[in-house]
Amino acid sequence: MVYNKKNIFINRIIHYYVKWAVGKHFHELLLNNIEVDQDKSILLIANHFSFWDGLIIYCINEKLLKKKYHVMVQKETVHKLTYLKFSGAFSITKNSKDIIESLNYASELLNDPQNLVLIFPQGKLYSNYIDDVRFDKGVLRIMQKAQGKFQLIFASTFIQYFKHKKPTATVYLKKETENFTGKTIVELKEAYQQHYSRSKRLQTEFDI
Numbered sequence: 001m002v003y004n005k006k007n008i009f010i011n012r013i014i015h016y017y018v019k020w021a022v023g024k025h026f027h028e029l030l031l032n033n034i035e036v037d038q039d040k041s042i043l044l045i046a047n048h049f050s051f052w053d054g055l056i057i058y059c060i061n062e063k064l065l066k067k068k069y070h071v072m073v074q075k076e077t078v079h080k081l082t083y084l085k086f087s088g089a090f091s092i093t094k095n096s097k098d099i100i101e102s103l104n105y106a107s108e109l110l111n112d113p114q115n116l117v118l119i120f121p122q123g124k125l126y127s128n129y130i131d132d133v134r135f136d137k138g139v140l141r142i143m144q145k146a147q148g149k150f151q152l153i154f155a156s157t158f159i160q161y162f163k164h165k166k167p168t169a170t171v172y173l174k175k176e177t178e179n180f181t182g183k184t185i186v187e188l189k190e191a192y193q194q195h196y197s198r199s200k201r202l203q204t205e206f207d208i
Contacts, residue, residue, distance in 0.1 A: 001075070001090070001091055001092075001093070001098045001101045001102050001105070002075060002085055002089075002090060002091035003085070003090050003091075003105070004070060004085050004086075004087075004088050004089055004090045005085045005086050007086055010083075010086045011086055011087070014083060014086050014087040015087075018055050018058050018059065018087065019059060019062070021055065022052070022055050022056060022058075022059050022169075025052070025166065025167075026166055026167055026168065026169050027164040027165075027166035027167060027168050028164075028168045028169070029056065029059060029060075029063075029168075029169050029171070030168060030169070030170040030171070031060055031063070031064065031170070031171040031172075031173060032171075032172060032173055033064065034064070034153070034173045034174070034175045035175065036064070036065055036066070036151070036153075036175070037151050038066070038113070039113050040113050040149065040150055040151045041067070041109070041110045041111070041112055041113050041114070041115045041116065041117070041146075041149065041150040041151070042065060042067055042115070042116040042117070042150060042151055042152075042153055043110060043117050043119065043142070043143065043146070043150045043151070043152050043153070043179075044057065044065075044116060044117065044118045044119070044153045044154075044155055045119055045121055045139065045152070045153070045154055045155070045192055046118060046119075046120060046154075046155040046156070046157060047120070047122065047126070047128075047133060047155075047156055047157060047196060048120035048122045048123075048124070048125055048126065049125055049126055049127060049128040049157075049159075050125065050128070050159070052159075052169070053120065053157060054071050054073070054089075054118065056157055056169050056171065057069075057071070057118050057155060057157075057171070058071075058087070058088075060155070060171055060173075061116055064173075065116055065153075067114060067115055067116035068088070068112075068114050068115045068116065069087070069088040069116055069118070070088045070089075070090065070106075070109050070115060070116060070117045070118065071088055071089050071090075071117070071118040071119075072089075072090060072091075072092050072102065072106055072117070072118070072119050072120070073089045073090075073091060073092070074091065074092065074093070074094075074124075075091035075092065075093040075098070077089075077091075090102065090105060090106075092138070094123065094136075099138065103138050103141050103142050103145070104145060106119070106142045107141075107142045107143075107145030107146040110142070110146040110149055110150040111146065111149055113149075117142075117150075119139050119142070121133075121134075121135040121136055121138075121139045121189075121192075122134055122135070122136070123136045128157075128158060128159055129158075129200065131197075132193070133189070133192060133193055133196050134189075135185055135188065135189040135192070137185050139185075139188070140180070140183075140184075140185045140188060143179060143180055143181055143188075144181055146181075147181065148179050148181045150179060151175060151176075151179070152175070152176040152178075152179050152180065153173060153174065153175050153176070154173070154174045154176065154191075154192050154195040154196075155171055155172070155173050155174075156171070156172045156195060156196045156199035156200070157169060157170070157171045157172075158170050158172075158199070158200065158203040160203065170203060172195070172198075172199035172202065172203075174195045176191065
């Protein structure tokens with residue numbers, strides 16, 4: 001398993017690079033406001049369709065959520081883009097002994113109210129406009145191990161060009177009233193699916 005690394009100098013460089021890259025690539029980053037409990041960590045579940053997903057959520061965290069950013073990514077991705085471990089990334093490898101270590105590490109991060117942990121439960125990239133979002137079971141194990149010490153937030157991100165040369169990224173956020181600790185993966189998936197489907201409908205009705 002690859003852990004995220006703390007290096008104040010490199011961390012700051014990555015911080016400004018991410019903000020610059022997102023600002024340069026996108027015409028605008030839109031989001032809705034939600035109330036966040038600063039006394040609890042955040043488990044943020046999001047759809048996964050591009051390289052930009054984690055960087056967009058990083059900027060959302062800077063704008064609104066104000067937590068220490070962590071994101072679970074595939075081990076091969078961390079090896080390919082080594083700078084990711086200096087921007088809060090830690091690795092997971094499916095079908096390996098490391099997977100338990102990665103899931104336990106994510107749940108331990110949620111014990112600290114200053115932390116945000118971003119999970120892409122789809123496990124790999126899918127189209128930005130699929131109808132059904134699949135869920136790997138690992139996210140439920142993280143929630144069970146964290147024992148309700150976190151607040152759960154759903155995020156659905158969509159990209160549109162509209163009339164601009166650069167795309168607009170729109171992030172729809174929803175804070176869940178329960179943390180699904182005693183629920184099944186099917187119930188968690190259904191709750192996220194409702195948010196995703198509603199967000200997608202709003203996005204296709206977007207008037208600009």
